[in-house]
Amino acid sequence: MWMLILALLCFVLYAWFHSRDRRMLRNGVLLVLGVLLGLAGVLNLLWDHVPALDWIVAKLILGSLLGVLLLGLALIANGVTMVRREGRRLANLLSLLAGIAVFASPLAVINLLNANTVITVPLAVLIFFGFGYLGIVFLIFLSYAVIYSRGTHKVAPAAVVILGAQLIGGKVPPLLRARLDRALEVYRDADDPKPLLIPSGGQGVDESRPEGEGMAEYLLAAGVASGDVRPENRAVNTEQNLLYSAQIQREAGRPGPMLVATNNYHVLRSALLARKLRLDAEVVGARTAWYFVPSAFLREFVAILKNHILLHAVLFTPFVLLAAYYFFLYLD
Template sequence: MAFLIISLIIMLIGLLRLKINKRSIIGGIFLASGLILSLASLFFELLNLIYLYLPSGDFATLIIAYGILPLIFLLVCGYFIFNSKTMRTKEGKSATAKLSALFGLNLLIAFPALFMLFTFSTKTIPQIIWYILLYILLIDIILCFLFAAYILYSWMSQMIPLQKKIDYIIILGSGVRSEEVPPLLKSRLDKGIEYYQKNPTAKFVVSGGQGADEPVSEAFAMRKYLHSQNIPNHQILFEDKFTTTYENMLFSKRIINEDWSDKEMPPSIIFSTNNYHVLRGSLYAQRVKLKAQGVGGTHSTLFLTYGLNS
């Protein structure tokens, strides 16, 4: 029960932080971490009640108390490992397509390794090696937990759609292999189009330069896709010189400021990226003093490293 109370306090700290600053990644991680820990605490409390009230040594008790948790753990690891096949289908043989499997394998190795380490005493293996292994495994598990909390809050933050009038829709770029947009980038564009259909006077800002291994700029491929979806050219603002999320935000802000006619009233702006990337994009928007809210397109998995598309 004490662990549950601590978890709820962590959630409360996150909520208070988000009330002060809705873009706070720290607040979001605290909120999601508290939620995860609260659910885990309730799960263990349930197991404890089952263990107390079912006959000791009963087969059903053993299965529930000692079988459910490992089974859930294996199912989670299996989901991430086999989900990489879906990602390869949608994204091709890229590094990002392998990350889901790597995450699942990491969990599958790290947790059993930590339990095995505790079965060995410092007399079995040298003390310094025991402590080094313990430190490495704990850091690995903590980082996995924090990233899971980040992903969970990214998903939570996208559950409520924006209802306000929108003047500009920034589409953040990602890698292209041809003039056609890949599924990852298409999901960002489709999310932007979803909001455009509710705000037909809004303008798109397609943002993304041409990498050394790309046949055209990301912005060019996005504009071509928007044309195919019957978006008129005069409602597409084009920026194809810069390649990082920070530069995209900075120069999209300049383009919007030059295009916006009502200088007394600030425009309403959103940026469209993928759900795992929204919080990171919000931090860059904050850095360049761009008042924009992020919306996330769906992807084959909620897990994907957010740094590869920066």
């Protein structure tokens, strides 16, 4: 019963925090924790009253293990597709590496435990709990990223910022076009006065002109009034996209909330960053090519881990201490 009470408390806190500000990852933590505690509580109540429940749970566990194996195969296949279509950059290898890790990590743990030495057993503990921890954190991130990206924004934006992406041959590629088209939807659906559109992005070393310039050209060709387009041509990352665009919005005399348009995989991290920068901004997402999504979400996950590295180090400390315990146990 106590697990159900804790689950209810998690859901209440989730609803409260979500109503105050959707741009918090703790919302995802509370939601996933509430679901897991709720399922555990229901199973605990039914265990003595449903004779076939143990058989059902066993089947679910086996199904989950099979699902993990299928996930590993899918990630490897996606990694191969990414390399073929996008090249061999590290960012394009993430799904391939994750798929290999799905199979390699349990084999490594088994072999290290079988070796049964002062080094291998603590290392097996670290690998086992390390991948388990990353799996749970990724589940939280992915769940809330999907929930946030599918939510509807409730603001009438004074400005719509379109986050830049690489131009190909000086032109807008499909990935960036999806962001621009999403911003155009918001612009056309808005009441008068129309929001200011701020295409944001500087010039990369492999680009012939700033991204903001190419994006502005696309918006003007789509029929947006020239007075409603103010390109930002200096930013080299998402934080600068947001800060420089907010500055342009202020200089244009368009006070009010900001709406940020990007691809669906990038929505949650952009929203977290906007909150960190204390901007009155929500984020909306555009569709992304199916083969690009797994690697893109993994890349966003890695970026969020890096932004909260100290917190995760603290949370993982008990498992490090457990590994140290086995190390000193074997020394004795």
